[in-house]
Amino acid sequence: xxxxxxxxxxxxxxxxxxxxxxxxxxxxxxxxxxxxxxxxxxxxxxxxxxxxxxxxxxxxxxxxxxxxxxxxxxxxxxxxxxxxxxxxxxxxxxxxxxxxxxxxxxxxxxxxxxx
Amino acid sequence: xxxxxxxxxxxxxxxxxxxxxxxxxxxxxxxxxxxxxxxxxxxxxxxxxxxxxxxxxxxxxxxxxxxxxxxxxxxxxxxxxxxxxxxxxxxxxxxxxxxxxxxxxxxxxxxxxxxx
Numbered sequence: 018x019x020x021x022x023x024x025x026x027x028x029x030x031x032x033x034x035x036x037x038x039x040x041x042x043x044x045x046x047x048x049x050x051x052x053x054x055x056x057x058x059x060x061x062x063x064x065x066x067x068x069x070x071x072x073x074x075x076x077x078x079x080x081x082x083x084x085x086x087x088x089x090x091x092x093x094x095x096x097x098x099x100x101x102x103x104x105x106x107x108x109x110x111x112x113x114x115x116x117x118x119x120x121x122x123x124x125x126x127x128x129x130x131x132x
Numbered sequence: 133x134x135x136x137x138x139x140x141x142x143x144x145x146x147x148x149x150x151x152x153x154x155x156x157x158x159x160x161x162x163x164x165x166x167x168x169x170x171x172x173x174x175x176x177x178x179x180x181x182x183x184x185x186x187x188x189x190x191x192x193x194x195x196x197x198x199x200x201x202x203x204x205x206x207x208x209x210x211x212x213x214x215x216x217x218x219x220x221x222x223x224x225x226x227x228x229x230x231x232x233x234x235x236x237x238x239x240x241x242x243x244x245x246x247x248x
Binding site for chain 1: 136165167172173174175176177180190222224236237238239240241242
């Protein structure tokens with residue numbers, strides 16, 4: 018079956034530091050890949066996505082590149098802010114539109130940014 | 133505003149007392165789903181629905197029921213809640229499209245359930 022593995026943290030960084038959160042996946046075929054963010058007390062929001070190999074998703078200064086050869090979708094940001102403190106989830110979907118096609122999530126990475 | 137709403141946001145109940153968590157979306161999405169979020173386990177799918185009157189089990193369906201009588205609503209029912217169902221629950225929806233990439237799910241704000 019499908020699975021997603023990501024570093025769980027917490028990851029603590031100083032403001033303006035460089036961020037990398039690793040995500041690797043196991044899936045058949047060509048899944049779509051997502052990063053969701055959950056701010057304290059809120060639901061999940063889509064941060065970025067990529068639907069095919071070598072695609073780069075980007076949003077709010079965050080980037081992730083779909084690497085099929087390494088089955089990875091690492092999240093990066095060049096300079097984090099305190100407001101980026103949240104839990105980040107890597108997820109995949111088979112993208113067929115049919116069947117269950119639910120999201121398979123990693124366990125989430127708690128990111129803490131200190132001023 | 134396009135959104136998924138859930139009610140209640142917080143609920144404390146006792147073992148065995150039936151409860152329903154409502155979920156509603158205003159985006160005309162065919163697909164709706166329920167997840168539970170537990171520390172160290174991430175989010176796991178409970179049930180999903182591809183359209184009205186079409187529901188199916190996800191990864192962790194035991195102890196839950198759902199119904200889909202209307203396109204916009206997808207309530208989660210716990211007939212006899214137990215303490216191991218204490219969790220944070222999320223409802224989500226999306227369009228049912230065949231094209232890859234059109235499968236972004238929109239999430240509700242969550243319902244924190246405690247079963248004593």
